[in-house]
Amino acid sequence: EVQLVESGGGLIQPGGSLRLSCAASGFTFSYYNMNWVRHAPGKGLEWVAFISSGTTTTYYADSVKGRFTISRDDAKNSLYLQMNSLRDEDTAVYYCARETSYYESIGRTDLPYFDYWGQGTLVTVSS
Amino acid sequence: DIQMTQSPSSLSASVGDRVTITCRASQTISRYLNWYQQKPGKAPKLLIFAASILQRGVPSRFSGSGSGSDFTLTISSLQPEDFATYSCQQSYSTPPYTFGQGTKLEI
DSSP states (O other): OOOEEEEOOEEEEEEEOOEEEEEESSSSSSEEEEEEEEETTTOOOOEEEEOOOGGGEEEEEETTTTTTEEEEEEGTEEEEOOOOOOOOOOOEEEEEEEEEEEEETTTEEEEEEEEEEEEEEEEEEEO | OOOOOEEEEEEEEEOOOOOOEEEEEOOOOTTEEEEEEEOSSSOOOOEEOOOOOOOOOOOOEEEEEEEEEEEEEEEOOOOGGGGHHHEEOOSSSSSSOBBBEEEEEOO
């Protein structure tokens, strides 16, 4: 059974740092691209960061670029999000999500989607 | 970046109703469109990927359609457990994988 379990959230003051972790099990973690998505109170889902299998490529939302760093340790089946210079607007539930893709033969292309999500960890940035 | 706009933002319906939610992309995204359902305090759940393919285990009353920049999610006959927030997501090209703002489906 695929499982993703986030941890590391909590209450932090503005300007502070926090490191989120996501423990993966039930699948070959190293084969998959992984993502972080957040859900702020009263708002829609916001994609935050992506890391490819093999750790060769990372992408970030403009709202976190330069402050957050996504990483992974395939030996530990773990995904991380280092969050620095935290702001009030970073308050949200943070989810890790496994990315897989559907191969469409007509266009010979892969269509990515998030098939498994963790239960989320709450980050509250407040003084 | 590609912007995703859902309508309506909220919707009141009754058990047994047919409901349609629309999602429009700011540029053409072919069929790189996914739909998720989220209930309060729970993680999002994948319903449909590649615009119209039903995820394993999702009831057949859910369906998706569209290509290019206009997409729809349809629930053919609402059940009590369907009252939730629905979000579209584009996954065209490289990230960012932007989401729509969500549609809250209420009784």
